[in-house]
Amino acid sequence: MRVYILRRLLQIVPTVLGITLVVFLMMRSVPGDPVVSVLGDAYTEEDAIRAREEYGLNKPILVQYLIWLGKLVQGDWGASILTGRPVLEDVLIRLPVTLELIVLSMAVALLIAIPAGIIGAIRQNTWADYTATTVAMIGVSIPEFFIGVLLLLLFSFGLGGLLPSSGWIYLPGTCPTMVCGSSLWGNMTHVLMPALALGVGRAALLTRLLRASMLEVIRTEYVTTARAKGLSERPIVFKHALKNALIPTVTVMGLQIGFLIGGAIVVETLFAMPGLGTFGIDAIIARDYQQVQGFALLTALAFVVMNLLVDLSYTFLDPRIRYT
């Protein structure tokens, strides 16, 4: 097991290198020059050449990548071309916002999907099942931002401004600088709608999946055996069926991490949250190479680490699965 984890951790390296290199090459091929926007109206050809030299933009692209990598190994994520601020610092300020959003939306998804999926399966072809499957069908068909808009209409504008429509208040203890405000209640009111907007669609997807695999599992022989030996329905569903049915669900949940990171960009934009998503898209559109690299690195890391955790969770769900 330990060897397996170690090997998987080593495999992270080429994946992260691959993603950051591709992003690096793609960003460099975006038409336009960030130096032009840095210099603004004061643009002269001489200044531009000097600026390019200063940021190392005059070197061959692969050399630039290696320089970035070399600095990264020493813990230097570079500095933004446009603002001059260190990328690592900016990223760390924004990380807790997005992390909280993604974790909570995942929780929303599971809190809805597990009961709905179980009910859909054990009460197959009843009104409860039809309700669950219909709502799930609707859920997978609504884009996150439209759910967000509907929530805004309902809670921010409809119910007399019950929840704030934009901005952010940090969870106590997560604020990385001295200046940001933090309170538990304020944080909850700010994160509720974005987490729902991001989580509801995933909940619908997982409900459909869990219902289908529960239906399969409860027809297997070991469930029949469990029934035959007189077990009551509760331990059959939760101990025998659910754990096995959860395996495909967990796999898809892992694949959904990538989707959630992308979804965070959309939801953070809609609710004007100071998270990594808005940071990333602003950096990409402004062609702030260093910031984009930092964003891509963190995204890639989050993605591969989450997938590793998903693979490891299989051993918990099904002890027959062993990694050697």
Next chain:
Amino acid sequence: MANGGESTGVKPQPISGGSTREAELPAVAWRAGGERAESPLVQGIRRFRRSTTALVGVGIVAALLLVAIFADVLAPLSPIASDQTRTFQRPGWDYPLGTDQLGRDMLSRIIHGSRISLAVGVSSVLLALFVGVPCGMVAGYYGGRVDGAIMRVMDLILAFPIYLLAIILMVMFTPTAGLIGTMKVTGAIAIVRIPIYARLVRGSALSIKEKEFIEACRALGVRDPSIIFRHILPNCLAPIIVTTTLGIATSIIVEATLSFLGLGTQPPTPSWGWDLKANISFIQSNAWLSLFPGLAIFVTVLGFNLFGDGLRDALDPRLK
């Protein structure tokens, strides 16, 4: 593929009821009597037609196709002509869905917006299909180094969070309006979706190539391209068709999301995602302006999802 012609000489005898008569039939008629057994396709169509939700899906998709094709005829006004004297009209007789901040008729914009959504949704999936399916076929059939090389590229694309890659691609392509702009969005979404088809087809090809009829083909001297496209491909069509239909729904959501982020087809070309985003600033006083484009996206995606679900149940129940 000439195995269907052998029974042409014998006319299948009509069988009417009693089992004793059936037993008296000559052996050759038994084979011709195979006509009674429905082909998987006919069975599939029968299952599909029995499902109400699938038919609702087909209805929505067909209606949307008609709206997109006849948008010029159906739209009461121009989707881009602004009328500064009639901004923010509430939905009513003159403007069934109201007007936006430039006085443009929302109904006409929604009708014309269907073109972008459907065009991008369908063509990006087809494009991904035309690249992904041959890649997956070749990788699965030949295996070894070819497989390794193709699938590493696919894995690299899959390793990206889908929106991140699509966003960077769109920034690279620089979004524009009109047909070219639509093609750029199509290309970006297609690139992101290629590995899905490649993986799907590779998996099927891997198992089918081990079957005996493929070995028979090889023994007969059938060439590789012919084996791949005439014998293996038809056998993995069911999952491909299902994934394609459901893929259109996903592509439409990705297109709407890119437009929402300002990276889709640019104005003045009407696009649902863009309209929703542009009108969010007025959401407090004019909620319907964001509501209608969102509903349009929802109904379209729902239509393709219902259609795809029905197809899956009908064609390949194992995929459930």
